[in-house]
Amino acid sequence: MNFWETITGSxxxxxxxxxxxxxxxxxxxxxxxxxxxxxxxxxxxxxxxxNLTPVLDGALGLLEESAADGLRIDDVLGGDIDGFAAALAGEEGAPDFREKWRRQLNRNVARRLAQTGE
Structure with missing residues (x-):
């Protein structure tokens, strides 16, 4: 990946x-x-x-192999797509972007309060 591809997202x-x-x-x-x-x-x-590209590539590969084997989609994903997605993203209950932003905001506010002496 070169600089131009990184900037443009091509x-x-x-x-x-x-x-x-x-x-x-x-x-x-x-x-x-x-x-x-x-x-x-x-x-x-x-x-x-x-960061999701390798995860999605692996998930799509799993779906391709399972379809070729003739498995039902419920047998592959276990009927719980939310749980399957969370497990793929890291672990069950992995933080999403809102949680990451919330933690970052709390750190920034705490740092500001510490700077002002409150």
């Missing part, structure tokens, strides 16, 4: 198009699960979403 666009092409080859129930899974993983991403 590398991410290219990767997302590749994900979309791979997902289109999945059966309909798997495609629906893929869309739902990507939506539920987005809050765990950083500003650009670069």
């Amino acid at each position: 590398d991410l666009t290219r990767e997302w198009k590749a994900f979309d092409a791979r997902a289109e080859a999945l059966p309909a129930d798997y495609r629906a699960a893929w869309r739902d899974l990507t939506t539920r993983l987005m809050p765990y991403g950083d500003f650009t979403g670069r």
